[in-house]
Amino acid sequence: MEEGMPTVLITGCDSGLGEEFAIQYAARGYRVIATCLDPEKLSARHAFGSNVELTRLDVTDHAAVETLAKRLENSPIDILINNAGIPGPHPSLQETDAHLWRKMLEVNLIAPLIVSRAFVEHVARSDQKVIAFISSRMGSLSLNNTGMSYAYRSSKAGLNMIMKSLAIDLIPRQICVLSIHPGNVVPDCSGGLSIAASVERMREVINEAGPHQTGTFYNYNGQILPW
Incomplete structure (x- = not known):
């Protein structure tokens, strides 16, 4: 591994967006720390370098x-991507399961803050200094026109609030903190926004991020989303 390689740490790389983040950053020469529940299964699918x-x-x-x-205390982390999360389901009021809701809040809301707190010093010692949260437009109060999905919506709305507070607290350390909606991704063969295209665009948002962008809620294409 070459000295001076930028480092990215990604959570939730077992599949989907996290897996694709690992693939794309690896292809571009980053040192990638890809965390997942089952490394053996991931390594069986990809021959990473x-x-x-x-x-x-x-x-x-x-x-x-x-x-x-x-x-990893001696490893500066240029980009921390809090991607791990439970994406659904999105039931009605009467079908909302409190047990799943608690689990979703633990994974989608509490864990990203715990991870960010644990690695904030690593990010502060890096050159790029970015913490990104993979959020969702379903966490936007302004964009909620369909109701339902109480558990998921509340977890992502809370995540956005965590991001905003963390961004304010870390301004003195020049760390840029963002939330990004990945778009409505579909299987690569179905003609919509693919996972690969979504991740490529999100990487562009992250790459362009600096102290002036901290505390912003972005769409995958760089558009600023309303709270």
Whole structure:
């Protein structure tokens, strides 16, 4: 691994957006720390090079998060991508399950803050200094015109509030904190926004981010979304 390579740490790389983030950053020469629940399964699908470190991590295991942060204490992290999350389902009021709701809040809302807190010093020592949260426009109060999905909407609305507070708190350290909606991604063969295209555009948003963009809620294409 070459010295001076920028480093990205990504949570939730088992599939979907996280997996694609790892693939794209690896292809562009980043040192990639790809955390997931099943590294063996991920490595069986992709022959990653020496610049990718597949690491088992359950983001709801706070002790494991701290252990990983300790292990990487000498590694500046240019980009931290809080991607791990539970995407659905989106039931009606009467079908909302409180147990799933609590689990969704733990994964989608609490864990990203715990991860960010554990790695904030790593990000502060880097050159790029970006913390990105993969959020959703379903967390926007202004854009909610269809109701339902109480658990998911509340988890992402809360995540956006965490992002905003963290952005304010980290201004003195010149760390840029963002929320990004990945778009309505579809399977690559169906003609809509593919996972690969979504991640490519989100990487552009992250790459262009600096202190002046901190605290902003972006669409994958760089458009600013309303709260």
